[in-house]
Amino acid sequence: MPSRSDWSALRAFARLGWQRAASERLALLMRGGLNVLVLAIFWAFWRATPWHELKLKDLTPERLIWYLAITEWIVFTSGMPYREIEDDIRSGAFATVLTRPVGFAPACLAQWSGGVAFRLPVFAVIGFGTAFGFSGGVPLAPAILPAGLVSAVLALALVHVCHLMIGLATTWTGSAAPVHWIWQKGLFVLGGLIIPLSLYPPRFRAIADMSPFAAMLSAPASLALDPSLKHASMVLMGQAMWLIVLVAFAGLIGRAATSRLLEDGI
Amino acid sequence: MSYVFSLLRMSIRSAFVRPLAALSAIVLMLANNLLFFITFAIYFRQFSSLKGWVLADLALLIGCTCWAFGMAVFLTGGIRDLARLIANGTLDAYLGRPRHPLPAVLFSQCIPAGLGDIACGLVFWLVLGHRGFAELPLLLLVGTLGAIVVTATATVFQCLAFWLSGAAVLAEELFEMFMMVAYYPEHPFGLTVRLVLLTVFPAGFVAMMPAETVRGADPTKLAACAAAALVYACLAWLVFERGLRRYTSGSRLVELR
Numbered sequence: 001m002p003s004r005s006d007w008s009a010l011r012a013f014a015r016l017g018w019q020r021a022a023s024e025r026l027a028l029l030m031r032g033g034l035n036v037l038v039l040a041i042f043w044a045f046w047r048a049t050p051w052h053e054l055k056l057k058d059l060t061p062e063r064l065i066w067y068l069a070i071t072e073w074i075v076f077t078s079g080m081p082y083r084e085i086e087d088d089i090r091s092g093a094f095a096t097v098l099t100r101p102v103g104f105a106p107a108c109l110a111q112w113s114g115g116v117a118f119r120l121p122v123f124a125v126i127g128f129g130t131a132f133g134f135s136g137g138v139p140l141a142p143a144i145l146p147a148g149l150v151s152a153v154l155a156l157a158l159v160h161v162c163h164l165m166i167g168l169a170t171t172w173t174g175s176a177a178p179v180h181w182i183w184q185k186g187l188f189v190l191g192g193l194i195i196p197l198s199l200y201p202p203r204f205r206a207i208a209d210m211s212p213f214a215a216m217l218s219a220p221a222s223l224a225l226d227p228s229l230k231h232a233s234m235v236l237m238g239q240a241m242w243l244i245v246l247v248a249f250a251g252l253i254g255r256a257a258t259s260r261l262l263e264d265g266i
Numbered sequence: 267m268s269y270v271f272s273l274l275r276m277s278i279r280s281a282f283v284r285p286l287a288a289l290s291a292i293v294l295m296l297a298n299n300l301l302f303f304i305t306f307a308i309y310f311r312q313f314s315s316l317k318g319w320v321l322a323d324l325a326l327l328i329g330c331t332c333w334a335f336g337m338a339v340f341l342t343g344g345i346r347d348l349a350r351l352i353a354n355g356t357l358d359a360y361l362g363r364p365r366h367p368l369p370a371v372l373f374s375q376c377i378p379a380g381l382g383d384i385a386c387g388l389v390f391w392l393v394l395g396h397r398g399f400a401e402l403p404l405l406l407l408v409g410t411l412g413a414i415v416v417t418a419t420a421t422v423f424q425c426l427a428f429w430l431s432g433a434a435v436l437a438e439e440l441f442e443m444f445m446m447v448a449y450y451p452e453h454p455f456g457l458t459v460r461l462v463l464l465t466v467f468p469a470g471f472v473a474m475m476p477a478e479t480v481r482g483a484d485p486t487k488l489a490a491c492a493a494a495a496l497v498y499a500c501l502a503w504l505v506f507e508r509g510l511r512r513y514t515s516g517s518r519l520v521e522l523r
Contacts, residue, residue: 024435026432026435026436027435027436027439030435030436030439030440030443031439033439033443034439034442034443034446037443037446037447038446040459041446041447041450041455044454044455044456044459045316045450045451045454047454048316048317048454049313049316050313050314050315053312053313053314054312054313173287173290174284174287175287175291177291178290178291178294178295178379179294181294181295181297181298182294182297182298182301184298185297185298185301185302186301188301188302188305189301189302189304189305193305194305195305195308195309199308199309199312200308201308201311204308
């Protein structure tokens with residue numbers, strides 16, 4: 001169990017993450033612009049789609065733009081923090097990280113959480129404002145909003161645990177970028193970034209549902225398509241389960257990476 | 267030209283110093299692009315067409331984007347470091363050479379993952395796009411013209427560092443935006459957006475216009491692609507020259523390379 005001084009240190013890392021996120025205004029502005037651009041592209045895309053060919057009648061451009069706004073909210077808020085670990089390992093700065101009293105992984109996650117706490121409301125305003133501007137309405141019932149927020153936070157936690165593992169992959173591969181490309185595309189396809197999993201072929205949907213990627217994107221975004229409390233509770237339970245599994249796996253990866261770096265050097 | 271070939275030879279050799287790492291980057295980039303295509307395959311399972319376009323047309327468009335981007339990063343990978351070179355004064359090392367600095371910067375780095383994109387382009391065109399080998403010369407031509415537009419646009423973005431501080435991040439984000447737009451079909455967009463994508467933000471000349479050229483075997487559109495490549499290349503050169511006049515460093519003139 002972490003001590004009081006450990007919690008104090010983790011709060012300091014979170015504050016550092018917040019301050020760094022707050023200082024990167026230009027990057028934030030550009031990512032906000034990219035967010036708006038993506039939503040604009042897909043608004044045109046969904047409006048050009050021949051919906052009369054679809055058997056699922058409750059999927060409309062208005063609901064789908066909100067679906068995409070939620071998935072993009074998670075993607076843009078999380079960023080690509082694995083690069084920090086990659087840079088630390090490649091530059092040798094990782095050696096200083098290992099000497100800290102607070103574990104490397106908790107410190108990293110605390111710092112990233114601080115950044116997320118800053119970016120989450122910013123991208124919510126940008127993305128949801130854009131979706132509202134295009135669709136003219138909000139498909140989410142007010143009662144579901146707290147569950148939606150918790151689901152988004154759990155999704156970001158899952159994404160960041162994966163980024164931790166991707167960054168540590170640098171220990172073996174020398175560069176984490178190729179690992180990140182494949183993971184990212186797995187997230188986009190199996191996570192249903194653009195197209196909800198309900199449109200996938202049944203077998204492919206089953207594979208996606210069994211992967212942790214669905215819990216990262218499709219699960220929170222599905223609340224825009226099915227805002228019932230029963231569905232929300234199923235989503236939250238699934239995400240909590242995956243968080244436990246991925247944290248355990250990240251612990252194993254972290255131990256393996258640390259012992260390899262200690263034995264072979266940086 | 268022999269100078270350019272010498273630069274290319276050196277950068278390609280240095281990129282493949284670790285052949286296993288280079289090969290894994292190529293293979294993973296290939297897998298990356300094919301995975302991305304699955305989203306559109308799923309879309310076209312549900313819908314017959316998108317404003318007259320079918321899956322093979324999307325494959326043609328994505329193939330054009332992959333080829334253009336792949337060629338740009340494989341041959342002129344150094345361009346993505348230009349803003350950093352300007353910001354920290356390392357551009358000085360290029361100014362001391364007898365030749366113009368821009369080719370030296372462009373060809374200073376070769377990114378092996380670009381070969382994965384280039385290979386992907388061929389797969390998308392010939393396999394998923396159902397294009398014949400007879401169309402390959404036209405595909406290679408329009409794809410290469412698209413690569414020139416990509417490199418020229420990246421150059422203009424990176425040259426922002428001559429005027430703005432912190433432009434390295436801005437340039438990278440703008441380039442990501444540019445490539446994001448190029449990957450998606452633009453014909454569902456309205457006229458205003460399409461005009462922007464064929465002028466100020468020329469993503470339309472990377473994939474959409476080349477794909478339309480091949481689909482319709484239209485010489486007018488081919489001429490437009492060629493003209494765009496020439497215009498944007500000249501624009502990039504002019505912007506770089508103008509920026510160079512503002513450049514005031516001199517801190518690295520004696521750096522040995």
